[in-house]
Amino acid sequence: MKLIIQIPCYNEEDTLAVTYTDLPKQIDGIGEIEYLIINDGSRDKTVEIARKLGFHHIISFKQNKGLAKGFIAGIDACLHLGADIIVNTDADNQYCGADIEKLVRPILDGKADIVIGERPIDETKHFSWLKKKFQHIGSWVVRLASGTKVPDAPSGFRAYSREAALRLNVVNEYTYTLETIIQAGHNKVAMTSVPIRTNPETRESRLFKNMWAYMRRSASVIIRAFMMYKPLRFFSMCGMIIFLLGIALGVRFLFYYFGGSGEGHVQSLILAAVLMLMGVQTIIVGLQADIIAANRKILEDIQYRVRKIECNGRGR
The missing domain is CATH 3.90.550.10 (Spore Coat Polysaccharide Biosynthesis Protein SpsA; Chain A)
Structure with a gap:
């Protein structure tokens, strides 16, 4: 040893x-x-x-x-x-x-x-x-x-x-x-x-x-x-936070809309739509990153096998 x-x-x-x-x-x-x-x-x-x-x-x-x-x-x-x-x-x-x-x-x-x-x-x-x-x-x-x-x-x-x-x-x-x-x-x-x-x-x-x-x-x-x-978890968490912020602003707009003063809060509706769209896109990025991570695992396994062959050949 x-x-x-x-x-x-x-x-x-x-x-x-x-x-x-x-x-x-x-x-x-x-x-x-x-x-x-x-x-x-x-x-x-x-x-x-x-x-x-x-x-x-x-x-x-x-x-x-x-x-x-x-x-x-x-x-x-x-x-x-x-x-x-x-x-x-x-x-x-x-x-x-x-x-x-x-x-x-x-x-x-x-x-x-x-x-x-x-x-x-x-x-x-x-x-x-x-x-x-x-x-x-x-x-x-x-x-x-x-x-x-x-x-x-x-x-x-x-x-x-x-x-x-x-x-x-x-x-x-x-x-x-x-x-x-x-x-x-x-x-x-x-x-x-x-x-x-x-x-x-x-x-x-x-x-x-x-x-x-x-x-x-x-x-x-x-x-x-x-x-x-852990790309899927990371981007899903970020995406859900952004999406929920959009939902919160959307609920706020609906509250004022049904209260009769919705015209003054159209900006909240626009921002809510943007945030919800950003949240969905971030989750989609997470799915794509997860596919890339799967490919990285394959590359790491190849690297491990090559390194093992190389090192065992020289050091042992």
Whole structure:
């Protein structure tokens, strides 16, 4: 059983050594452990330090491409290197390396294909009160969109079985954390969470400039993923809301019309007709999007089969 621990890096010369030292050197049930970094266009000595520390594999981008691109490039490389389990962690030593054993245990026991580390958000001192609340709200929204019970959706500390990794596909360029949960929930992948520990903050997050920017970007990712994987439900909900608003305005017009003052509310009748028509059209768009989603499933299955043949041929 081969485990590869991947670490996306961008200018991490100050924290990479601490993160590396914290990684496990052996785990019961794992015969081989290797470490891989994805150098996302770093301009410092990240790669040089990684080589000195003894990282087994280094993937380098010539320029910064973002967390999502780095994550999926690492997953692809791990698959080609023959990984049976892939663990993703951060280069700033946010997560306790010793808890990697907790992450891989459900996979080793055959109980799950994806395991996500649940951080003690309410007890994390460097998280503001507002950030804690937004983390909980965001995770709740992802649970609704994915039909899962993941308590800490933004957590980047997670493990994938080879089978789950082969099916991964990230479309957005911002982050992989939310979209992959919605995707896994839609595809009925066995997923669970385990409580993990975190270390004191070593630097500020580079993923977003402030909390509002994080909320805006995360909301766009969730909405886009919901539209992709459950388009009929999404557009039907939007269409019904618009249609019901039109019905409400139509009832309002009829109330005034039968009251003898309908002539002064013709605008309401026109707006009601427009809203009802828009609602029906939105539902029709949902039906069309659902057909496209069915085709996407076929393409994802083809991608999975091609990736499996390719990776098994090179890594095994």
